[in-house]
Amino acid sequence: MLAAQRRELILEQVRRDGGVRVTELVEAFDVSDMTIRRDLDALEHRGSLVKVHGGAVAAEGARTTEPGFEAKSTLQSDEKRAIARAVAALVEPHSAVGLSAGTTTALVAEHLRDTPGLTVVTNSIHVAEVLYRSARTDQTVALTGGFRTPSDALVGPLALASVRGINLDTLVLGVHGIHDRAGFTTPNLTEAETNRALVEAAGTLVVAADHTKWGTVGLSTIAPLDRCDVLVTDDRITPAARETLQDRVGRLVVTDVPREDG
Known part of the structure; x- marks a missing residue:
């Protein structure tokens, strides 16, 4: 094993x-x-x-606490890179796409720098910075504004006002936890509110989450499992979790990740 x-x-x-x-x-x-x-x-x-x-x-406090962006960026890095590549391939050129805050979505942004004609709406400073550095004149990036959470998400009334009233072809959502009953969750109440608004604005919901998210329950639910059109995860997801997700989400994409025995 x-x-x-x-x-x-x-x-x-x-x-x-x-x-x-x-x-x-x-x-x-x-x-x-x-x-x-x-x-x-x-x-x-x-x-x-x-x-x-x-x-x-x-671990105590899993429902209400979450590591900061820098701490999370060192965890499951191989899995996140594989997931990001697969997610980016789902985004159509010349479409309107939302990217929530998170370490995996920031990696997705790296892969979207060469996708032509995108309009990107994000509440992530990191995502906006990645796309800004690409200096493409055929891409539009809208940063929602708001106050900053420990995970570097912009949230609150200003973020909500920016999101409401827009229409996205696709939302790429990063989550803290996935549970068969609680759905997609986060420990931060205000971040959950902003993410729910992004979900409501999206035609297609793509969730990017590595295998460690399964079984973790944050304080607030963003969306139920059956709202997800495509869930992209890695091949370290357990067979039981894979079976549940295949039954509950629209489509399950499992990416291959290089691994070492030990």
């Missing part, structure tokens, strides 16, 4: 039971104590759990 697969199974057990013991995991996976401890270190580093003596427990 690959390390990534084992870690996702460990995380599933933590989410289900609230915690795990190292001794139980060693027996269940038939690996060494050191291997399990490395797995728990990796999962703690990405904020999925908290190590305690003899095991690990579910």
Whole structure:
């Protein structure tokens, strides 16, 4: 079994039971104590759990806290790059596209720099900066304005006023969590409000989310799973999550990501 697969199974057990013991995991996976401890270190580093003596427990505050943009940009970078390429391929030239704030959507913007005739509406300073640097005269970028969240999203009344009344062909939405009942979520109430307005403005909703988002529930729901037309994720998504998403979203796109054994 690959390390990534084992870690996702460990995380599933933590989410289900609230915690795990190292001794139980060693027996269940038939690996060494050191291997399990490395797995728990990796999962703690990405904020999925908290190590305690003899095991690990579910991370507290997942519903209401979120790392900043710079911290998140170092997590699942290979997966995010693969997802960004696949998402950008879905955007038609000469269309109106919205890009929400997030590390994955900022990577999508990198791939859209050469797409001709785009009108881009975003509440992300990072997305706007990427497209501004491209210096294309055939692209229009509209930054919503608003006040800044820890994840560098522009939100609030000014952002809402900018979004309402526009019509987008496609919205590319980054999310904090995906859950079968809670849907697509974020820990930030005002960011959720702005994202809901972007969803309402869009004809087609494309969600860009790596496999670690599955099972995470933020405080506020942006949209239910069945509102999503296309969900682009990576091939480390668990079989159970893949089955649920295939039943609930319009189309599931799973990208291949290079991986190492361990």
